[in-house]
Amino acid sequence: MTTVVVLYHSGYGHTQRMAQAVADGAGADLLAIDADGNLPEGGWDTLTAAGAIIMGSPTYMGSVSWQFKKFADASSKIWYTQAWKDKLFAGFTHSxxxxxxxxxxxxxxFTLAMQHGGLWVSQGVMPSNSKAAQRNDPNYLGSYSGAIGQAPSDAGAGDMPPGDLASARAFGERVAAVSARFKS
Known part of the structure; x- marks a missing residue:
């Protein structure tokens, strides 16, 4: 199986909990973008060596956090050499x-992955959208393009709905399975 890395920034811990669930499902390594928007030492090499990168960021003001954006802008050096071309990518968010x-x-x-010449892995789970659906059912929030989570603004990371974390774990499993199919 190819190496899967979960790259994420988390402001208040919710996205970090999702990242951990995704990583658990994928059997992946975690790579955190710090509060200043930087990767740890060796982070760029870890990403370049990975067969799949699952990116995660909280949704702040309708987009990624500034820390994630700083990482994305810094990835232009990688883009220039096309070092991530044909790598698998996927994404998740929380708000x-x-x-x-x-x-x-x-x-x-998705756009960042496409600019790097990557291949996107979708959620792959139908939404739970019947009258009988419950908040902790798989993909209750109804996303096709990646895993999403939600917790009230006054809820700590420990209060996240278990269904969102289960959906994130299943998403990680899907990315790992697709990645295994692409192994050289």
């Missing part, structure tokens, strides 16, 4: 509102 413009964040992550 306080049910909608919260999470699709804008996922579209940003």
């Amino acid at each position: 306080a509102a049910i909608n919260g413009d999470k699709s804008s964040t996922l579209n940003y992550l």
